[in-house]
Every structure is written in C-alpha cells, then in structure tokens.
Amino acid sequence: MGASAIRxxxxxxxxxxxxSLAGGIxxxxxxxLELIGALxxxxxxxxxxxxxxYDRTEGFAPLQAALAxxxxxxxxxxxxxxVLITSGSQGTLDAIGKLLIxxxxxxxxxxxTYLGALQAFSPYEPEYQTLETDDDxxxxxxxxxxxxxxxxxxxxxxxxxxxxxxxSLPLSRRRxxxxxxxxxxxxxxxxxxxxELRYRGEPLPSLKSMAPxxxxxxxxxxxxxxxxxxxxxxxxxxxxxxxxxxxxxxxDLHTSTFSQALAAxxxxxxxxxxxxxKILDFYRPRQEAMLAxxxxxFPREFHWSKPDGGMFIWAEGPDALNTDELAHACIRRxxxxxxGRYFYPGAGQGLGTMRLNYTMTDPPTIRNAIRIVAEVxxxxxxxxxxxEAQSAEYGGAAPG
Amino acid sequence: MGASAIRxxxxxxxxxxxxSLAGGIxxxxxxxLELIGALxxxxxxxxxxxxxxYDRTEGFAPLQAALAxxxxxxxxxxxxxxVLITSGSQGTLDAIGKLLIxxxxxxxxxxxTYLGALQAFSPYEPEYQTLETDDDxxxxxxxxxxxxxxxxxxxxxxxxxxxxxxxSLPLSRRRxxxxxxxxxxxxxxxxxxxxELRYRGEPLPSLKSMAPxxxxxxxxxxxxxxxxxxxxxxxxxxxxxxxxxxxxxxxDLHTSTFSQALAAxxxxxxxxxxxxxKILDFYRPRQEAMLAxxxxxFPREFHWSKPDGGMFIWAEGPDALNTDELAHACIRRxxxxxxGRYFYPGAGQGLGTMRLNYTMTDPPTIRNAIRIVAEVxxxxxxxxxxxEAQSAEYGGAAPG
Numbered sequence: 001m002g003a004s005a006i007r008x009x010x011x012x013x014x015x016x017x018x019x020s021l022a023g024g025i026x027x028x029x030x031x032x033l034e035l036i037g038a039l040x041x042x043x044x045x046x047x048x049x050x051x052x053x054y055d056r057t058e059g060f061a062p063l064q065a066a067l068a069x070x071x072x073x074x075x076x077x078x079x080x081x082x083v084l085i086t087s088g089s090q091g092t093l094d095a096i097g098k099l100l101i102x103x104x105x106x107x108x109x110x111x112x113t114y115l116g117a118l119q120a121f122s123p124y125e126p127e128y129q130t131l132e133t134d135d136d137x138x139x140x141x142x143x144x145x146x147x148x149x150x151x152x153x154x155x156x157x158x159x160x161x162x163x164x165x166x167x168s169l170p171l172s173r174r175r176x177x178x179x180x181x182x183x184x185x186x187x188x189x190x191x192x193x194x195x196e197l198r199y200r201g202e203p204l205p206s207l208k209s210m211a212p213x214x215x216x217x218x219x220x221x222x223x224x225x226x227x228x229x230x231x232x233x234x235x236x237x238x239x240x241x242x243x244x245x246x247x248x249x250x251x252d253l254h255t256s257t258f259s260q261a262l263a264a265x266x267x268x269x270x271x272x273x274x275x276x277x278k279i280l281d282f283y284r285p286r287q288e289a290m291l292a293x294x295x296x297x298f299p300r301e302f303h304w305s306k307p308d309g310g311m312f313i314w315a316e317g318p319d320a321l322n323t324d325e326l327a328h329a330c331i332r333r334x335x336x337x338x339x340g341r342y343f344y345p346g347a348g349q350g351l352g353t354m355r356l357n358y359t360m361t362d363p364p365t366i367r368n369a370i371r372i373v374a375e376v377x378x379x380x381x382x383x384x385x386x387x388e389a390q391s392a393e394y395g396g397a398a399p400g
Numbered sequence: 401m402g403a404s405a406i407r408x409x410x411x412x413x414x415x416x417x418x419x420s421l422a423g424g425i426x427x428x429x430x431x432x433l434e435l436i437g438a439l440x441x442x443x444x445x446x447x448x449x450x451x452x453x454y455d456r457t458e459g460f461a462p463l464q465a466a467l468a469x470x471x472x473x474x475x476x477x478x479x480x481x482x483v484l485i486t487s488g489s490q491g492t493l494d495a496i497g498k499l500l501i502x503x504x505x506x507x508x509x510x511x512x513t514y515l516g517a518l519q520a521f522s523p524y525e526p527e528y529q530t531l532e533t534d535d536d537x538x539x540x541x542x543x544x545x546x547x548x549x550x551x552x553x554x555x556x557x558x559x560x561x562x563x564x565x566x567x568s569l570p571l572s573r574r575r576x577x578x579x580x581x582x583x584x585x586x587x588x589x590x591x592x593x594x595x596e597l598r599y600r601g602e603p604l605p606s607l608k609s610m611a612p613x614x615x616x617x618x619x620x621x622x623x624x625x626x627x628x629x630x631x632x633x634x635x636x637x638x639x640x641x642x643x644x645x646x647x648x649x650x651x652d653l654h655t656s657t658f659s660q661a662l663a664a665x666x667x668x669x670x671x672x673x674x675x676x677x678k679i680l681d682f683y684r685p686r687q688e689a690m691l692a693x694x695x696x697x698f699p700r701e702f703h704w705s706k707p708d709g710g711m712f713i714w715a716e717g718p719d720a721l722n723t724d725e726l727a728h729a730c731i732r733r734x735x736x737x738x739x740g741r742y743f744y745p746g747a748g749q750g751l752g753t754m755r756l757n758y759t760m761t762d763p764p765t766i767r768n769a770i771r772i773v774a775e776v777x778x779x780x781x782x783x784x785x786x787x788e789a790q791s792a793e794y795g796g797a798a799p800g
Contacts, residue, residue: 028449049428226452228657257628
C-alpha cells in the first residue's frame with residue numbers, strides 16, 4: 001500500500017516543471033555512459049557469444065571473481081564462487097523471502113525501513129517485529145529485547161546510509177549487534193547498497209565482516225555503475241547460499257549475462273575505481289546544499305539526519321504537522337518529497353517525518369525546493385495556530 | 401529433483417570430447433553477435449542514459465511497442481502497454497505461480513511437460529493434474545475430463561514445438577482446446593518460445609488469438625535474439641496483467657533496461673526479420689540430419705516425433721529399455737541425452753523415452769551420436785534377451 005502511494009507520487013513527479021526530492025534513484029549524470037561503447041567492445045572480444053548465452057545461475061564467473069576481489073578490499077573475505085549474482089538487490093530480497101519466510105514467521109525490521117524489502121517479503125506473509133531506531137540507527141537494546149522474546153527468522157537491516165533515513169550504525173553499535181546475533185544464533189540480512197557512496201569520514205566495517213556466519217550480505221551495482229543493468233550480489237552462509245541458487249533458478253534462471261559481462265569489465269578493468277570519485281564529487285555538493293538549506297529555512301521544530309553519504313536525508317517534525325497532507329500542498333507548488341509514514345511497517349507512525357533525496361537535483365534547485373517546503377510547513381503551522389486561537393475564541397463565546 | 405538430475409547430466413556434458421544432445425539451448429552461432437556493437441551504439445545515441453536507468457516495471461516502452469507490432473503480424477492483437485516485459489519466460493512463470501497458486505491448488509500440465517515450468521510452480525505447492533498426450537500433443541478429451549471434475553487454477557501448455565517432445569497441437573485440437581477453456585471459463589497459460597523456429601510448413605494460430613480472454617500468452621527473445629539478455633514477454637487478461645506487474649515489482653523491480661533497449665532496436669530496426677532466416681537455415685539441416693539418422697540407426701521398437709520446428713525430438717522405446725540407466729552407458733561413449741522420465745510430473749512414467757536436442761551439434765556429429773546411442777540400446781536389448789535366455793536356461797536347470 002505504501003509502495004503504491006509512492007508510485008502515485010512518482011507519477012505526479014514526472015510532470016514537467018516539478019522539482020523532485022521524492023525519488024530514490026541515481027542521477028543519470030553519474031552513469032559512465034561514455035564507457036559503455038568501449039566496454040561492449042571489450043566484452044564481445046573477450047567473451048564472444050558466451051556474453052549472450054545462457055549461463056550458470058550462480059553468476060558469470062568473471063564477475064564473481066571481480067566482486068570477490070573488491071569485497072576483499074572492503075574487509076569481506078569471499079571466494080569467487082561464494083559471490084552469487086542476483087537481478088539487483090530486489091532479486092536477493094525476493095529469494096530470501098521465498099526461501100526463509102513461511103506464513104506467520106517473525107521478521108525483524110527497523111522502523112522506518114526500506115520499502116522494497118517489505119514489498120519483497122510481504123507476499124510470503126511474515127509478521128514484522130519492529131526494531132526501534134534513533135539518530136544513530138538501530139538501538140541494539142531493542143534488538144536484544146526482540147531476540148530474547150521472539151524466535152525471529154531473520155533481522156533485516158540497512159546499517160550504512162539507510163534508506164529512508166541516511167543514518168549509519170556507529171562502530172560501537174555494530175559490535176553490539178554482531179555480538180547479539182552470535183549469542184542468540186540469529187540470522188541477519190545486511191543490505192548494503194550505499195556504503196560506497198561516502199562523501200566524507202572513514203568507512204565503517206560491515207556486519208558481515210564482524211559475524212560472517214550469521215550474516216547474509218547483499219549489495220548492488222545500481223549506485224556505482226547503473227541500475228538499468230539490474231546486477232546485485234549476495235554472500236550467504238551455507239546452506240542458505242546453496243538454496244538461494246535453487247530458488248533463483250526457478251525465478252529467472254540467471255541474471256542477464258550481458259549485463260554481468262559489462263559489470264565484470266567495469267570492475268576488473270579498473271573503471272569503477274576511476275569513476276567512483278566522479279560520482280562522489282557529483283553528489284557531495286548536492287548533499288551539502290540540502291543540509292545548508294535545511295539549516296537556513298526549515299522550521300525550528302524539525303531536526304534531520306546529517307549523513308556522511310548515501311542518497312537521503314530524513315527530516316522529523318511534530319506529528320501534528322502531517323507530512324502526507326502537506327505533500328499535496330508542496331506538489332501544488334511544484335516540489336515533491338516522500339512522506340515518512342510509508343516507510344513504517346505499521347500504521348500511524350512517522351506522521352511528521354519525510355524522506356528527502358538530493359541525487360537528482362542541482363544545488364540551487366535543491367535550495368529553492370527546501371525553501372518552498374519550509375514555507376508550506378510554516379503556513380500550515382500558523383494556520384493551525386490561528387485555528388487554535390480561533391477555536392479558543394469561539395470556545396469562549398460558545399452559546400451554552 | 402528432475403532438474404537437479406539434469407544439472408548433473410549437463411555438468412558431465414561440459415567435459416571436453418562429449419557430444420551433447422542433452423542441452424536445451426540455442427547454438428551460439430545463431431546469435432547476431434556482429435550486430436551487438438552497432439545496436440549498442442544506436443541504443444546509446446537514441447536513449448542515452450535512459451538505457452541505464454531504473455525503468456517502469458511494465459517494460460521499456462520502445463520494446464513494448466516493437467513487440468506489440470510483431471505480435472500483430474502473428475495474429476495477436478495487443479496495445480503496446482499490454483505487452484509486459486519479463487526476465488525471460490522463467491520470470492513470467494514464476495510470477496504466475498506466485499500470483500495464482502495457493503498450496504493445494506490444481507494446475508493442469510501435459511505429461512511430459514517443460515521442466516522449468518514445474519520448477520517455477522512447485523515452490524507454491526500446487527497439485528498437478530496430468531493431461532494425456534499423444535503424437536499430436538495434448539488430447540483435448542483428457543483436458544475436458546479434468547475440467548469437468550476439477551476446479552483447476554490454470555492449464556499450462558506449450559502448444560507449438562513443445563519442450564521436451566517437439567510436438568505441435570494441430571489446428572483442429574487448438575479449436576477444441578479454445579472452445580473448452582471458454583465453455584469452462586478456465587485460464588490457460590500458453591508458453592510459446594519456439595513457434596518462430598519453424599523450418600517448414602505453415603504457422604499455426606496461437607491459442608491466445610483464438611480465446612484471448614482466457615489465455616495468458618508468454619514468449620521470449622531467447623531463441624530469436626539471445627538467451628543471455630534474459631528478455632521475455634507476457635500478455636494477460638485483466639486483472640491478471642495488473643497483478644503480474646505488482647508481483648514482478650517485488651521480485652526484480654524490472655528487467656534489465658539495457659537488454660530491453662538492445663532488443664527494441666533489434667526488432668524495430670528490422671534486424672530480427674533479417675536475422676531469423678539465418679537461424680532457420682542454420683538449424684534446419686541439423687534437424688534433418690537427426691531425423692535421417694534416427695531412421696537409419698534406431699531400433700525398430702522406437703518411434704519419435706517429426707516436428708516442423710523447435711529444438712527437440714522426442715523418442716519413445718519400450719519401458720524395459722531404461723533410458724536413465726542407459727544414459728550412463730552413452731556418456732561413457734561420449735554422447736549425452738536427457739532421459740524422458742524427468743519431464744513427467746509424477747514418478748515411474750516415460751522410462752523408455754528421451755529428449756534429443758539438435759541445435760548445438762553439426763550434422764555429421766549428430767549422425768555419429770545417434771549411431772552410438774542406437775548401438776548402446778541394441779547391445780542392452782541383446783544383453784537383456786541373452787539374460788532372459790540365460791535365466792530361462794538357469795530357470796530350467798534350477799535345483800529344486
């Protein structure tokens with residue numbers, strides 16, 4: 001339901017003249033468009049017809065090898081054949097749902113959490129256990145509480161530059177979470193699409209590197225190459241890995257070989273290492289512009305996340321300020337965002353919250369958009385205060 | 401289980417020196433490899449970064465339009481936005497299973513049938529109703545019997561050049577099946593990957609064109625472009641079409657935009673029309689070589705399908721001649737095929753049957769392979785006769 005509400009917003013957003021802070025997609029300027037022709041040539045020369053043929057469900061071997069190398073530099077030890085290629089992260093999440101969730105099983109998720117994960121899991125009819133979060137992401141004590149009292153099938157977490165909040169779990173909390181899942185012998189799905197989009201600060205270790213036997217690690221090339229290729233990957237402990245392959249075979253046989261071959265060349269040829277800094281230099285000023293504009297314009301009652309990377313900022317205001325209703329007023333003034341309530345698994349939460357995306361809009365336009373949203377919010381607040389004042393007046397003068 | 405047995409066979413087949421009649425894949429020589437570079441250039445010029453970006457779940461609009469045009473020439477009327485793009489036919493079959501099958505629901509399938517369909521459906525725990533077939537494919541009376549006594553969720557059929565048998569439903573049976581599903585208000589999934597691989601004879605109308613409101617039609621570009629792109633498509637009556645989109649969104653968001661853009665250019669640019677005759681000219685002599693070799697070498701107790709197209713010939717011998725056991729003897733002599741029993745939903749059927757693929761092997765090698773298989777079978781038959789004779793002898797001379 002949340003997903004379809006967001007689809008409606010995104011349709012409105014596609015109208016000309018609209019400034020969208022609503023999307024969750026990379027800027028087209030971040031794609032290595034000028035490389036694709038040369039990559040295609042290399043792929044055809046190197047792999048020939050194999051790049052167009054059916055391939056193993058596990059993945060195109062040269063891509064598995066390139067990703068295993070790259071994961072090594074990020075502190076995750078994996079043999080090439082342990083890296084399974086999926087049709088985007090969504091492909092991983094669906095396979096995990098299909099494999100692990102029987103109707104009524106408990107799945108623990110942050111609130112708010114990534115909507116696409118709920119969409120992937122919900123058809124398998126889990127019961128969601130909600131984990132509490134604050135400005136530093138998941139509160140470990142909340143996870144401990146759930147693990148103590150519930151048998152959860154798995155915990156789903158986006159620990160770095162989360163969607164929708166942009167928040168990252170600090171090292172101390174990562175240690176606690178890793179210890180907790182080991183102590184309770186629990187399984188955690190670590191969804192990590194954004195960690196390479198770091199604009200400042202030091203990388204944080206993945207949970208996978210801290211508790212490898214208890215973590216299914218999934219990531220994607222959507223943010224560092226191109227989402228249209230639909231290439232993701234997953235590292236899972238046995239026997240889950242073996243079963244994920246069997247599930248995937250029934251779902252799509254394998255991921256596009258041609259997409260995988262392009263990705264393999266992009267990584268192994270050193271293009272990703274050369275291109276990634278350009279993506280970061282492109283996004284960093286957009287994020288800084290949004291943070292500065294929020295400081296400059298947003299009502300004092302709001303506070304927001306200040307991430308070191310990723311694609312989103314999360315703003316929280318008073319519940320009375322219903323961001324869902326006000327989204328319509330903003331759209332009338334040609335600015336769109338996603339109301340935060342849709343990212344909560346349960347109803348009635350996050351009424352005063354919102355997700356703001358900065359990847360698709362240039363800095364001056366971001367500044368202008370935040371100014372407009374702030375104006376709409378202020379007007380709503382003063383109308384509400386006027387209404388209160390009025391109703392107090394009328395209350396006083398009520399016929400009785 | 402059948403699938404994993406076949407995977408084992410295909411692993412053996414990958415060994416050097418092995419002649420494979422076991423695969424079910426197009427010859428790499430059939431791919432328009434020399435076009436891919438130019439298609440990539442056109443795609444990048446025409447669509448730019450949109451070819452690398454997230455796209456609508458329904459499909460890349462230019463591909464939807466190109467396929468709608470093409471379906472029109474095959475007697476299937478469809479608007480562009482009714483043609484939904486999937487990640488290969490497998491993507492369609494999985495989405496259909498997820499959408500339509502609740503545990504215990506009846507799904508009617510031919511025996512033998514396409515294994516990938518069983519693999520896609522079985523995780524949703526249907527009960528299979530087996531439909532009888534003969535040399536002309538599905539026997540309509542068998543379908544009528546099932547529809548009279550069972551509420552089936554849907555019927556799954558490959559009516560043209562079926563996998564594994566190569567058989568096609570003749571026009572008169574198509575009319576009966578179309579009338580039956582309309583009379584019983586039943587839903588039929590028509591899987592049509594092979595009908596464009598026609599080496600002789602006139603095209604047969606699709607069931608979709610005869611009973612559009614009762615048929616989900618699915619096809620693929622795997623056999624006429626390249627399977628590695630993982631592009632299939634589906635046409636479904638409402639509300640199934642709308643729900644398939646929602647299901648697909650949770651499974652993989654959308655099919656690779658880049659693959660879809662290449663496919664759109666391949667079709668709309670007239671390349672498919674120019675390339676398809678080359679594929680047919682490449683496969684036709686291979687099929688003729690296999691049919692001739694079967695005539696020349698195979699034991700008289702066998703009979704086999706004589707399809708006008710597709711990728712397979714189905715041979716049936718006496719049950720006593722266990723093709724599963726004899727497959728090992730053939731592999732020792734460096735020839736592989738798939739024993740037919742794996743294509744039956746139930747156990748103990750088709751013990752004397754086998755699927756023979758001719759797309760991957762050149763005519764002289766096909767002739768040689770069929771000769772070897774025939775020899776192995778003859779040796780087994782005469783050993784069995786010898787054994788019988790022997791056991792009769794020993795039986796006669798038995799003590800007691």
